[in-house]
Amino acid sequence: MKKIAVGVDLGGTKIAAGAVDENGNLLARTELPTLAKEGPEKVIGRMKQSVYDILKHLGLPLEDIAGIGIGVPGPMDAGRGIVKNPPNLPGWDNVPLRSIMQEEFNIKVCLENDANAAAIGEYLFGAGKGIENFVYITISTGIGGGVIAGGRLLKGDGGNAAEIGHLTINFEGPVCGCGNKGCWEAYASGTAMARFAKEGILLGRKTKLTAIAQEGDVRAEHIFAAANEEDEFAKELVEKEAFYLGVGLASVVNAYNPKCIAIGGGLAKAWDMFYSKMIEVMKAKALPPNVENLEVVKAKLGQDVGIIGAASLIFLKG
Amino acid sequence: MKKIAVGVDLGGTKIAAGAVDENGNLLARTELPTLAKEGPEKVIGRMKQSVYDILKHLGLPLEDIAGIGIGVPGPMDAGRGIVKNPPNLPGWDNVPLRSIMQEEFNIKVCLENDANAAAIGEYLFGAGKGIENFVYITISTGIGGGVIAGGRLLKGDGGNAAEIGHLTINFEGPVCGCGNKGCWEAYASGTAMARFAKEGILLGRKTKLTAIAQEGDVRAEHIFAAANEEDEFAKELVEKEAFYLGVGLASVVNAYNPKCIAIGGGLAKAWDMFYSKMIEVMKAKALPPNVENLEVVKAKLGQDVGIIGAASLIFLKG
Numbered sequence: 001m002k003k004i005a006v007g008v009d010l011g012g013t014k015i016a017a018g019a020v021d022e023n024g025n026l027l028a029r030t031e032l033p034t035l036a037k038e039g040p041e042k043v044i045g046r047m048k049q050s051v052y053d054i055l056k057h058l059g060l061p062l063e064d065i066a067g068i069g070i071g072v073p074g075p076m077d078a079g080r081g082i083v084k085n086p087p088n089l090p091g092w093d094n095v096p097l098r099s100i101m102q103e104e105f106n107i108k109v110c111l112e113n114d115a116n117a118a119a120i121g122e123y124l125f126g127a128g129k130g131i132e133n134f135v136y137i138t139i140s141t142g143i144g145g146g147v148i149a150g151g152r153l154l155k156g157d158g159g160n161a162a163e164i165g166h167l168t169i170n171f172e173g174p175v176c177g178c179g180n181k182g183c184w185e186a187y188a189s190g191t192a193m194a195r196f197a198k199e200g201i202l203l204g205r206k207t208k209l210t211a212i213a214q215e216g217d218v219r220a221e222h223i224f225a226a227a228n229e230e231d232e233f234a235k236e237l238v239e240k241e242a243f244y245l246g247v248g249l250a251s252v253v254n255a256y257n258p259k260c261i262a263i264g265g266g267l268a269k270a271w272d273m274f275y276s277k278m279i280e281v282m283k284a285k286a287l288p289p290n291v292e293n294l295e296v297v298k299a300k301l302g303q304d305v306g307i308i309g310a311a312s313l314i315f316l317k318g
Numbered sequence: 319m320k321k322i323a324v325g326v327d328l329g330g331t332k333i334a335a336g337a338v339d340e341n342g343n344l345l346a347r348t349e350l351p352t353l354a355k356e357g358p359e360k361v362i363g364r365m366k367q368s369v370y371d372i373l374k375h376l377g378l379p380l381e382d383i384a385g386i387g388i389g390v391p392g393p394m395d396a397g398r399g400i401v402k403n404p405p406n407l408p409g410w411d412n413v414p415l416r417s418i419m420q421e422e423f424n425i426k427v428c429l430e431n432d433a434n435a436a437a438i439g440e441y442l443f444g445a446g447k448g449i450e451n452f453v454y455i456t457i458s459t460g461i462g463g464g465v466i467a468g469g470r471l472l473k474g475d476g477g478n479a480a481e482i483g484h485l486t487i488n489f490e491g492p493v494c495g496c497g498n499k500g501c502w503e504a505y506a507s508g509t510a511m512a513r514f515a516k517e518g519i520l521l522g523r524k525t526k527l528t529a530i531a532q533e534g535d536v537r538a539e540h541i542f543a544a545a546n547e548e549d550e551f552a553k554e555l556v557e558k559e560a561f562y563l564g565v566g567l568a569s570v571v572n573a574y575n576p577k578c579i580a581i582g583g584g585l586a587k588a589w590d591m592f593y594s595k596m597i598e599v600m601k602a603k604a605l606p607p608n609v610e611n612l613e614v615v616k617a618k619l620g621q622d623v624g625i626i627g628a629a630s631l632i633f634l635k636g
Contacts, residue, residue, distance in 0.1 A: 084607065149479070155451075155467075155575070156451050161467070162575075164573065166572045166605055167485065168569050254481040255573045257479040257480075285498040
């Protein structure tokens with residue numbers, strides 16, 4: 001039996017690829033710049049290159065590889081293996097990436113959106129190991145997620161289920177990047193946190209963040225750092241973030257009734273600063289039977305979740 | 319092969335039971351009052367009675383029946399076959415209803431919450447027939463739902479997934495029966511519609527509904543009737559209802575990416591009055607790929623959905 005899969009994580013700034021064994025161990029790793037502006041053909045060329053690089057590292061022939069899993073930004077069509085038109089990949093428009101890669105390498109190729117791939121990775125090898133009803137959430141510039149229901153990926157009709165960042169938490173709220181008002185992402189993503197900071201600074205709030213804003217962009221990590229240094233405004237922003245995270249989690253919990261939720265992405269680095277308030281808000285808002293046996297934990301796979309998640313597409317049964 | 323199942327729909331006011339064949343045809347039907355105040359033992363006695371009544375109607379021995387499916391109000395534990403403590407069934411507290419019925423009849427017994435049972439009924443025999451990614455929503459005094467994902471019921475860890483009435487649509491909104499603020503149910507159920515009507519009447523809005531309110535309770539059907547007679551305030555309430563329905567549907571669509579949503583329950587009777595605005599709002603708010611191939615239709619099984627849904631638990635594969 002072939003026990004090694006190649007995972008390719010296509011992002012807006014970099015292409016990360018690696019070889020992963022059936023226990024989720026990363027055996028080799030490579031990274032190339034996406035140079036997304038050069039358009040799909042060049043980018044796909046670099047994706048192929050990264051797979052060849054990994055095969056060379058491994059010193060194994062293609063015949064010994066179980067398959068190639070690819071994680072891509074949405075919107076995409078997993079069933080047909082097509083990348084639609086992701087905002088961070090200019091020039092892409094219904095690119096049949098799966099068949100292109102299949103033609104090149106002539107082995108099994110699986111394509112999924114990056115959040116779903118990460119969810120499968122965490123389910124097979126990380127925080128959700130062995131937990132058949134599991135939700136993975138990534139919180140960074142946006143909020144994405146993937147749901148494992150009864151041991152299978154929740155796909156929906158077009159592979160676009162679990163767009164949890166776009167659950168409305170206030171229909172009168174701020175406009176989201178997707179066009180809707182008051183999505184969870186518009187309140188609780190890193191981008192939203194930074195927006196709330198800038199709004200406060202413009203209103204003249206006294207805060208260390210003003211200096212950072214004058215030099216460039218305020219980002220979530222600046223806010224967490226300032227809060228750590230007892231900056232009152234930054235501490236308020238972190239409290240607000242924890243509240244919004246709890247609000248959204250309650251909807252996730254009522255929608256999917258998972259046994260475990262794992263949270264990854266950039267904001268998870270500040271885990272201790274928002275965890276208890278987030279859980280308190282979630283528990284107050286979700287239906288009691290849905291939080292009775294629930295665990296909310298930090299995701300485990302860390303920065304290589306993209307590669308391991310992509311490779312894990314090859315290992316998932318069903 | 320045994321091709322007839324018995325379905326029992328346990329409600330707060332009545333116990334409806336029937337025999338259903340493998341094509342979803344209702345072959346016999348009976349109804350007893352629940353008399354919930356008398357407590358679980360008496361109620362269960364009447365449930366058993368209703369099954370015996372159906373068997374007698376059919377003139378078939380138990381050996382010819384594929385099983386008994388039971389739909390019950392939540393909260394419940396489908397995995398263990400237990401009814402927890404539904405607000406409309408006083409005295410019930412973790413009643414092992416499945417094993418009680420199994421002992422009595424000695425055949426296969428399935429237990430599910432009523433909204434999930436209705437979803438399976440509509441999936442096997444109604445509006446969702448053959449549609450593997452399907453959502454059923456019932457809108458009456460509350461909002462309930464059931465999700466079919468990849469041809470299987472979305473259960474979650476404790477059987478409480480798809481509590482879509484308790485997705486938060488405005489975390490600053492009115493308090494819901496569940497204790498959370500701004501649940502979809504607190505905005506778009508029949509109860510919520512009636513509440514908005516009463517608030518308007520108290521504020522002195524000129525409307526035909528005032529007379530109804532003076533005689534008793536304003537209900538959703540009064541509002542739809544008044545709107546039909548061009549009552550301006552009632553028309554506004556219907557517009558608002560359609561808006562709130564659209565807001566919640568957008569979250570449902572982003573959460574599950576179904577190919578079809580079927581809406582049943584009391585409010586579906588006024589379908590033509592809210593349908594187009596509801597769809598317009600949903601489409602403006604949901605992610606475009608998630609509404610591309612989506613159909614939103616009226617549920618098909620009508621008033622016997624409870625019985626047919628319960629019986630269909632016996633026919634669902636997996």
